Amino acid sequence: MKPAVPFNDTSRIFRAHESELLEILSQVAASGWWLLGERTEEFSKNFSEFCGTDFCLPVGNGTDALEIALRSVIVNPKTSDEVITVANAGGYSTTACYALGVTPVYADIEPDTQLIDIDSLIRCLAPSVRAIVITHLYGGTVNIPEIRSRLSGTRYSSIPIIEDCAQAHGARFNNHRVGSLGDLATFSFYPTKNLGAMGDAGAIVTSDPDRFQVLQQLHQYGWKKKYDVGIPYGKNSRMDEIQAGILNHLLPYLDSYNLKRKEILRRYQQYNSDNISFLDYSDKDFVAHLAVAKVDNRDRFLSFMKKKNIAIDIHYPILDTQQNGWKNLPKRQDNQTGLKVSEASIKKVVSMPCFPFLKDDEIDIVCEALHEWQSK
Numbered sequence: 001m002k003p004a005v006p007f008n009d010t011s012r013i014f015r016a017h018e019s020e021l022l023e024i025l026s027q028v029a030a031s032g033w034w035l036l037g038e039r040t041e042e043f044s045k046n047f048s049e050f051c052g053t054d055f056c057l058p059v060g061n062g063t064d065a066l067e068i069a070l071r072s073v074i075v076n077p078k079t080s081d082e083v084i085t086v087a088n089a090g091g092y093s094t095t096a097c098y099a100l101g102v103t104p105v106y107a108d109i110e111p112d113t114q115l116i117d118i119d120s121l122i123r124c125l126a127p128s129v130r131a132i133v134i135t136h137l138y139g140g141t142v143n144i145p146e147i148r149s150r151l152s153g154t155r156y157s158s159i160p161i162i163e164d165c166a167q168a169h170g171a172r173f174n175n176h177r178v179g180s181l182g183d184l185a186t187f188s189f190y191p192t193k194n195l196g197a198m199g200d201a202g203a204i205v206t207s208d209p210d211r212f213q214v215l216q217q218l219h220q221y222g223w224k225k226k227y228d229v230g231i232p233y234g235k236n237s238r239m240d241e242i243q244a245g246i247l248n249h250l251l252p253y254l255d256s257y258n259l260k261r262k263e264i265l266r267r268y269q270q271y272n273s274d275n276i277s278f279l280d281y282s283d284k285d286f287v288a289h290l291a292v293a294k295v296d297n298r299d300r301f302l303s304f305m306k307k308k309n310i311a312i313d314i315h316y317p318i319l320d321t322q323q324n325g326w327k328n329l330p331k332r333q334d335n336q337t338g339l340k341v342s343e344a345s346i347k348k349v350v351s352m353p354c355f356p357f358l359k360d361d362e363i364d365i366v367c368e369a370l371h372e373w374q375s376k
């Protein structure tokens with residue numbers, strides 16, 4: 001049975017922009033220039049401007065972006081090299097670490113925001129740490145200036161900070177867009193992201209010209225120029241002209257779509273109670289990529305919503321540290337408190353429908369169900 005309220009429906013964004021998107025598809029097709037063309041160049045310029053950075057490298061997807069970003073800061077990676085990250089963010093940074101053959105180190109998270117706990121991050125520091133990946137999860141923003149000031153004056157002050165902005169396009173911290181807060185930052189434009197393509201796409205932004213040159217080489221085989229390999233461990237990861245054209249078209253709508261997502265989350269938050277509480281971010285400039293709540297009796301909640309025909313999801317059901325496929329691979333975690341909050345949270349988190357084209361009557365259906373649950 002089709003859900004009365006879908007978790008997402010990307011066909012609605014297509015329909016809202018149908019004539020322009022079809023025009024882009026047909027123009028690119030007819031041009032015969034499908035890769036590394038003017039639309040990709042234009043997107044690179046538009047998106048770096050949007051983020052407040054000097055450079056943007058469009059790539060194939062957000063996981064490649066993380067892998068290439070890590071390779072640009074860890075030269076000749078070894079298993080003993082470590083990268084601090086979190087275990088509750090879907091495993092993308094861990095995937096990138098293992099692609100390089102380096103060891104992920106997991107910091108715990110804050111219970112209220114589900115974002116990295118900065119005290120735990122500091123406890124994870126060691127001379128072997130080569131990079132820190134900060135995920136702005138669910139559209140919330142991590143206080144990177146605080147991380148910087150905690151590192152400054154220590155032996156760790158120059159560890160590169162990579163922002164993973166795949167769930168936070170357009171969010172700001174202290175009026176600076178995410179992407180401009182760290183040393184470099186990665187984005188995914190997977191179709192359901194706040195800025196989504198009609199297929200896979202990603203990007204890396206930075207304001208460091210030397211780093212940008214390295215990134216440019218790494219995304220195409222390590223080429224310094226065509227067929228001339230300048231550095232090792234390059235790969236092929238390129239955004240195509242169709243995706244770039246689509247993203248150029250949708251970028252000007254991003255801020256208004258983010259507002260719509262926040263409005264939906266605000267509606268749901270009215271039903272916060274002892275039974276259910278939606279995450280909130282004291283910083284006003286988050287972007288509500290997902291509407292995530294913590295519920296105590298999640299199994300009962302899931303079957304209650306199923307009966308109501310409301311599609312929901314769990315982001316994420318398994319911590320990176322508990323993934324079977326990574327069981328035998330090297331890892332480390334905060335050795336003082338472990339991952340207590342992360343472990344407790346994955347049993348409670350649940351994501352409710354939240355996308356800009358959710359209809360008013362669908363939002364009402366979710367609110368009615370939340371109201372009913374509130375009094376259970």
Ligand SMILES: Cc1ncc(COP(=O)(O)O)c(C=O)c1O
Pocket residue numbers: 061062063064089090092093135164166167187188189190200201202
């Ligand atoms: C936080 C985060 N990082 C990285 C990725 C990876 O992006 P992609 O699916 O484009 O590889 C995603 C999305 O799927 C994500 O949510």
